[in-house]
Amino acid sequence: MKKLIIVLLLSPFCFLLMAQTKQKPKAKAASTKAKPVPSAAAKASAANGLKVFTQTCISCHQADGGGVPRMNPPLIKTPWVLGDQARLIKIVLNGFKEDVEINGDYYSNVMPSFAYLKDQDIADVLTYVRSNFGNKASAITVKQVTVARTANGK
Amino acid sequence: MKKTTIKTSVVLAALAGSALFFAAKPAPPKNAKSVKAADESGLKLPSGFSALIVADNLGQARHIAVTSSGDIYVKINRARNGKGILMLHDKNGDGKADDITGFGTYGGTGMAIKNGYLYASSDENVYRYKLDNQQHVIDGTKPEEIVHGLLSRHEHESKSITLDNAGNIYVNVGAYSNSCQKEDRQKGSMGRNPCPILDSAGGIWQFKADKLNQTYGDGTHYAMGLRNVVGLDWNQQDNQLFVMQHGRDQLHDIFPDMYTVQQSAILPAECMYAIKKGDDAGWPYLYYDQIQKKKILAPEYGGDGKKEGSAKAISPVIAFPGHLAPNGLLFYTGNQFPARYKNGAFIAFHGSWNRAPEPQAGYFVVFVPFENGRPNTEGKWEVFADNFAGSPDKVKSGRADHRPCGLAQGPDGSLYVSDDSKGTIYKISYNNK
Numbered sequence: 216m217k218k219l220i221i222v223l224l225l226s227p228f229c230f231l232l233m234a235q236t237k238q239k240p241k242a243k244a245a246s247t248k249a250k251p252v253p254s255a256a257a258k259a260s261a262a263n264g265l266k267v268f269t270q271t272c273i274s275c276h277q278a279d280g281g282g283v284p285r286m287n288p289p290l291i292k293t294p295w296v297l298g299d300q301a302r303l304i305k306i307v308l309n310g311f312k313e314d315v316e317i318n319g320d321y322y323s324n325v326m327p328s329f330a331y332l333k334d335q336d337i338a339d340v341l342t343y344v345r346s347n348f349g350n351k352a353s354a355i356t357v358k359q360v361t362v363a364r365t366a367n368g369k
Numbered sequence: 370m371k372k373t374t375i376k377t378s379v380v381l382a383a384l385a386g387s388a389l390f391f392a393a394k395p396a397p398p399k400n401a402k403s404v405k406a407a408d409e410s411g412l413k414l415p416s417g418f419s420a421l422i423v424a425d426n427l428g429q430a431r432h433i434a435v436t437s438s439g440d441i442y443v444k445i446n447r448a449r450n451g452k453g454i455l456m457l458h459d460k461n462g463d464g465k466a467d468d469i470t471g472f473g474t475y476g477g478t479g480m481a482i483k484n485g486y487l488y489a490s491s492d493e494n495v496y497r498y499k500l501d502n503q504q505h506v507i508d509g510t511k512p513e514e515i516v517h518g519l520l521s522r523h524e525h526e527s528k529s530i531t532l533d534n535a536g537n538i539y540v541n542v543g544a545y546s547n548s549c550q551k552e553d554r555q556k557g558s559m560g561r562n563p564c565p566i567l568d569s570a571g572g573i574w575q576f577k578a579d580k581l582n583q584t585y586g587d588g589t590h591y592a593m594g595l596r597n598v599v600g601l602d603w604n605q606q607d608n609q610l611f612v613m614q615h616g617r618d619q620l621h622d623i624f625p626d627m628y629t630v631q632q633s634a635i636l637p638a639e640c641m642y643a644i645k646k647g648d649d650a651g652w653p654y655l656y657y658d659q660i661q662k663k664k665i666l667a668p669e670y671g672g673d674g675k676k677e678g679s680a681k682a683i684s685p686v687i688a689f690p691g692h693l694a695p696n697g698l699l700f701y702t703g704n705q706f707p708a709r710y711k712n713g714a715f716i717a718f719h720g721s722w723n724r725a726p727e728p729q730a731g732y733f734v735v736f737v738p739f740e741n742g743r744p745n746t747e748g749k750w751e752v753f754a755d756n757f758a759g760s761p762d763k764v765k766s767g768r769a770d771h772r773p774c775g776l777a778q779g780p781d782g783s784l785y786v787s788d789d790s791k792g793t794i795y796k797i798s799y800n801n802k
Contacts, residue, residue, distance in 0.1 A: 269726055270625075271622070273725045273726050274618075274619060274621075274622050274633075274723055274724075274725050274726075275722075277722070277725050277766075277767060278725055278726060278766070279766065279768070281768065283722040283767070284790065285429075285446075286722065287722070310552075310555075312523075314523070321447075323523045323524055323526065324523070324524060324554070325523065325524065325553045325554055326554075327552055327553065327554045327555035327556065327558075328552070328555060331556065
């Protein structure tokens with residue numbers, strides 16, 4: 216029984232570690248610096264992330280990131296938020312109109328494009344979403360957004 | 370002891386009644402104070418009323434219909450274990466369903482009993498099932514398809530239904546858009562003019578209740594300019610269709626320079642309309658502002674929050690604060706409740722989401738007294754059944770335990786309420802005779 220608990224406790228860590236190692240080469244310097252004491256830049260990013268979230272995301276995804284049943288999907292512990300970062304950035308740039316099942320539920324409302332947001336705002340708000348509501352995923356950098364936007368053409 | 374209890378409750382009922390009557394307008398919290406937590410249901414009801422939980426955990430219980438012997442048909446939004454309609458039966462007479470059976474493989478919302486048939490809708494079609502003289506479905510595997518091919522494109526899919534006394538069924542086809550913008554819900558995107566959605570959605574269609582295989586061309590485009598109607602009912606007193614419209618969302622998100630977050634939380638009104646054939650309620654070109662008491666031109670069509678829209682659009686008979694999401698409408702024709710409830714309207718408000726970051730609201734059943742087919746005290750309404758959410762904090766956060774959706778009247782005059790969040794069915798009765 217104890218073993219099981221330890222395995223269960225550890226498994227999310229492994230997942231995070233694995234996810235972390237994948238992108239280590241790119242984000243190494245930033246992430247080691249940011250870990251122990253948040254830098255001024257990280258603090259500014261978190262504050263701006265919250266501001267952008269409150270201005271643009273909250274009415275659909277709600278203050279707790281839990282979304283609205285059957286209408287607007289939750290941002291909590293879903294691979295759409297925690298997984299492929301380029302895909303996540305593209306959703307913000309292009310909006311989202313697909314019929315998608317998340318944990319057994321479907322969500323019907325259309326998400327419009329937020330391509331009008333600055334790259335910095337998109338990076339900050341996605342970093343905010345990925346590190347709040349119980350999510351513990353790495354930051355999204357401005358560079359990632361700029362690269363994704365160029366590839367996306369919008 | 371018993372006598373005193375009864376006396377006290379009569380006094381309480383009278384007090385609560387008068388408090389409700391005077392406090393009615395838009396002050397739901399005050400109303401809540403004058404009522405008590407009734408019983409195991411956790412609902413707060415006016416004195417003299419109590420609620421029973423008939424069934425629980427049924428899935429997304431949308432609209433409901435009650436038979437002449439008190440059995441309940443429940444339409445489930447997404448079929449569970451291949452069953453989209455449940456029948457609840459109470460074998461031992463304790464008021465709780467102890468025999469639950471199911472049929473109908475499709476999900477959906479609409480559920481009604483009329484003239485020997487059970488009517489049910491998926492998000493595209495309307496079906497009916499022949500009933501025996503106990504009002505039990507004879508063969509759940511063989512529905513007749515009355516209407517097919519109604520549009521269902523992500524938003525506002527529910528095909529709610531009601532029937533008149535002349536052999537017609539009325540079906541809502543919700544608009545697959547918030548405000549008919551070029552880009553749905555996109556900040557600053559202007560409205561399409563004319564709005565191409567209106568020829569096949571955003572209105573009510575009338576079909577023959579006994580004719581098979583109908584679709585758009587076979588029916589009558591009965592009313593237009595209704596964004597989405599989930600609650601609708603035929604008013605027996607003045608023989609007319611009444612509908613509850615879900616008003617548009619996101620005035621602030623889309624036009625932040627024109628509307629504050631606070632304005633956007635309460636505007637536009639959720640409207641009750643009395644519908645005549647050919648009526649146009651004005652969506653998407655205008656919305657009803659319950660504070661200015663005017664039909665306001667939508668910002669997508671050049672409005673600024675003040676300019677009025679076309680005078681041709683009908684006005685609501687009563688307007689409620691924004692985003693409360695009216696999902697059920699029922700005109701009470703029973704004799705069990707006190708006389709003031711007779712012919713009045715009960716409305717199940719599913720509760721808001723579009724008010725964030727302002728606190729959410731709703732998650733209650735409202736009552737509007739009627740006289741001669743119209744609300745008898747202009748603009749007055751009162752919260753009848755409250756605390757579906759479980760606590761005031763759960764109302765504010767929108768994380769409600771239960772969300773009222775469907776309404777039905779039992780043969781004894783009790784009021785049934787469905788909850789499509791946890792799948793609870795409530796039976797509300799008046800015991801204080």
